[in-house]
Amino acid sequence: MIRRMPFDPVVTGFAHLSCVGSNDAEALALFHGERPSAAPRPARDVIDSSISDPVFYLDSFLNTPDEPRTLAMIRSVVARALDAAGLTPEAIRDSVTGCVVGTTIAHQFTDTAYYALLRENPDSEENGPVERFLNSNPAEAIARKYGLNGPIHTVSNACSSGADAVSIAALCLLSGQCERMIVAGADELHRTPVAGFHVLGVTSPFPCRPFDSARAGLNLGEGAGVVILETPECARKRGLKPEFALRGFGMSCDASHITAPDATGGGMKRAFRNALARAGLVLGDIAFINAHGTGTVLNDQCEAAAFAGLAEEAGVSTPPFLSTKRFTGHTLGAAGTLELIFTMLMLRDGFVPASPGCKTPDTALACAPLTSPLRLPTETHFAASSSLAFGGTDAVLIAERLG
Numbered sequence: 001m002i003r004r005m006p007f008d009p010v011v012t013g014f015a016h017l018s019c020v021g022s023n024d025a026e027a028l029a030l031f032h033g034e035r036p037s038a039a040p041r042p043a044r045d046v047i048d049s050s051i052s053d054p055v056f057y058l059d060s061f062l063n064t065p066d067e068p069r070t071l072a073m074i075r076s077v078v079a080r081a082l083d084a085a086g087l088t089p090e091a092i093r094d095s096v097t098g099c100v101v102g103t104t105i106a107h108q109f110t111d112t113a114y115y116a117l118l119r120e121n122p123d124s125e126e127n128g129p130v131e132r133f134l135n136s137n138p139a140e141a142i143a144r145k146y147g148l149n150g151p152i153h154t155v156s157n158a159c160s161s162g163a164d165a166v167s168i169a170a171l172c173l174l175s176g177q178c179e180r181m182i183v184a185g186a187d188e189l190h191r192t193p194v195a196g197f198h199v200l201g202v203t204s205p206f207p208c209r210p211f212d213s214a215r216a217g218l219n220l221g222e223g224a225g226v227v228i229l230e231t232p233e234c235a236r237k238r239g240l241k242p243e244f245a246l247r248g249f250g251m252s253c254d255a256s257h258i259t260a261p262d263a264t265g266g267g268m269k270r271a272f273r274n275a276l277a278r279a280g281l282v283l284g285d286i287a288f289i290n291a292h293g294t295g296t297v298l299n300d301q302c303e304a305a306a307f308a309g310l311a312e313e314a315g316v317s318t319p320p321f322l323s324t325k326r327f328t329g330h331t332l333g334a335a336g337t338l339e340l341i342f343t344m345l346m347l348r349d350g351f352v353p354a355s356p357g358c359k360t361p362d363t364a365l366a367c368a369p370l371t372s373p374l375r376l377p378t379e380t381h382f383a384a385s386s387s388l389a390f391g392g393t394d395a396v397l398i399a400e401r402l403g
Contacts (some may be wrong), residue, residue, distance in 0.1 A: 002250075002277035008400065009173045009181075009229040010242035013085025015077045016341045018223030018328045019056040027345055030327060031353045037327050040207055040219045049191040053203040056221030056329030057189055069188040070106030071138050073224040078142055078182060081226035086238065089146060095234055096178040098150025100169045101139040102161030102185040103333035105193065142182060150178035156333070159292070160251075160389035161185060162225065163336025166397055167249040169229050179234040185337030186224035193332065194220060200259060202296045208330075209357035210293035210323035211300050211369045218294040221329020225337035241403075244344050247382060248279025248398035255392045260298050265306025268386060271394040272310055275384065279398045283314040286398070287376055288352050290343045290385040291369070293323020294330050295357070299388060300365060306386075308366035318367040319384075320374050326357035336387040340397050343385045347401040350376040 019038035020027045029035045040054035063072035139154040151172050155165050162185025169181035204217035254267025291303050311318040346352050352374040361368035387395040
């Protein structure tokens, strides 16, 4: 039995980096249609790949050759999130602080060149295994940089890694292991997932159009999102009045297929029910859902079935929903964290854009996304973000605007 959480972890700072932009003003301008969205480019033009599938690449972000790109993005965004939270290195060490990072590429794929080197020269001591492991464990790298003294986790759970990182961080706070968690989701573009999704036949030759009748699949992207979660008491000790809280979270696994979700939405419904139970809310309290919405047939079918099914169970209308992946591409391990941040920005702004890229909703789906912008009433407090992943993993996060 999932029960109401004893307290709601509060969000004291966040920062993001993706093709949406690198600050809140850029993101909101895009959501309002005040500036054009980025155009994906052929993968072969921006990364070491022979595949031409369009991807969303961050030309503006430059990392040094000796630092993995994903880790460089995490470092940059963590610094901005800590600044937003008013946390100096000294203040971080005054409370028990941990770190959890959700990622796929930085945890494994950045080592492919090293493994190739070992095959050619097994006795080579260049870039030894300990150094390589640390570079592939971004949470450990952040912990060493800031001298963290709390729990340290790197989560690699495919496309729900970022959302799972938030949930794991919340569990660390709720269990009393720490008072603060630095939560990151991040991934760079890399030829391995580009090739993998291409072989699966789920990539789109044009900018993705989630839930649209003419959709053809997904585009990959890259980025990083960081959220600082604290116990309410830890925030009070610092004299803060947080703007947002993590009101609930839910995780499940439908285990129906290694790469495909349960088309009936069963796993997503369980994750959503768990999140609502922890939040002490009902579906009718949710103003909107920022869906995973990759633009593949199975993803869209699963989420639409889940949202419509939950609404039928609750006897309410299906909550308005959208997908922001037309703006960012599918950022894999970064997606869940970035989309939680976008959800909070929409709650703050009181404005939810029409689901980008969806001009004619697929009538075969159980419900349709937003096709026109939504203005939120001033008393709106709750919204949700959903994630799916290979292996049948489902995750739901519920954000609350406080005050």
